[in-house]
Amino acid sequence: QLQLVESGGGLVQPGQSLRLSCTISGSWYHAIGWFHRAPGKEREEVSCINKSDGTTYYSDSVKGRFAISRDNAKNTVYLQMNNLKSEDTGVYYCASDRDLYCPEHSVAASDFTSWGQGTQVTVSS
Numbered sequence: 001q002l003q004l005v006e007s008g009g010g011l012v013q014p015g016q017s018l019r020l021s022c023t024i025s026g027s028w029y030h031a032i033g034w035f036h037r038a039p040g041k042e043r044e045e046v047s048c049i050n051k052s053d054g055t056t057y058y059s060d061s062v063k064g065r066f067a068i069s070r071d072n073a074k075n076t077v078y079l080q081m082n083n084l085k086s087e088d089t090g091v092y093y094c095a096s097d098r099d100l101y102c103p104e105h106s107v108a109a110s111d112f113t114s115w116g117q118g119t120q121v122t123v124s125s
Contacts, residue, residue, distance in 0.1 A: 002027045002114035004094050009119030012084055020079040020119060022094030031102040032077040033112060034068065038090040043109045046092075048102035049077060057102050061087075084123045091118040 008020040022032055033048040047068040048057040056068050067080040077094060095112035 002029055002096050002098065004032075004096060004114060004116035006092065006094050006116040006119040009092065009121045011122045011124065013125050014085055014123055016084055016123075017080070017082045018084065018121060020081065020092055020094075020121075022077045022079075022116060024075045024077070024094075024096065027098060029096045029098055029114075031096065031100055032070070033095045033102065033107060034077075034079045035093045035095060035109060035112075036088070036090050037093065037118070038087070041090075043093065045106045045109070047079060048107065050102045055102065057104060057106065059106060081121070084121075086123050089121060089123050091120055093118045 003026040005023045008018060012018055031048055031050045034046050035043040036046045037043045046059045046062045047066055049068045049070055065083045070077045093116055095115045097113045100111060
């Protein structure tokens with residue numbers, strides 16, 4: 001069974017950066033997605049990366065500011081978050097499913113069956 005553990009969240013000011021990490025263990029996987037749950041809202045996929053070829057997806061809200069990457073030797077996926085805005089505040093989760101690949105469009109949260117516990121990101125002056 002896939003196990004995912006996020007780290008790297010924190011409190012930053014607008015315009016600053018954070019790097020989130022997602023460490024994966026327990027089973028094989030093809031892709032990792034990052035989701036953002038803003039206060040009072042549903043989870044939204046912000047990025048996704050395929051393990052084999054590194055192809056990626058970004059939502060319009062983060063395109064140009066966030067960068068997803070992977071280190072397959074470490075079974076870790078990173079989300080570099082630059083120029084953070086107050087609307088980026090929330091809990092960030094990484095997720096996967098053993099049969100899922102990242103397409104060029106967003107994937108519903110319900111398609112992911114394995115989730116981390118989440119890491120809190122707060123952007124505030």
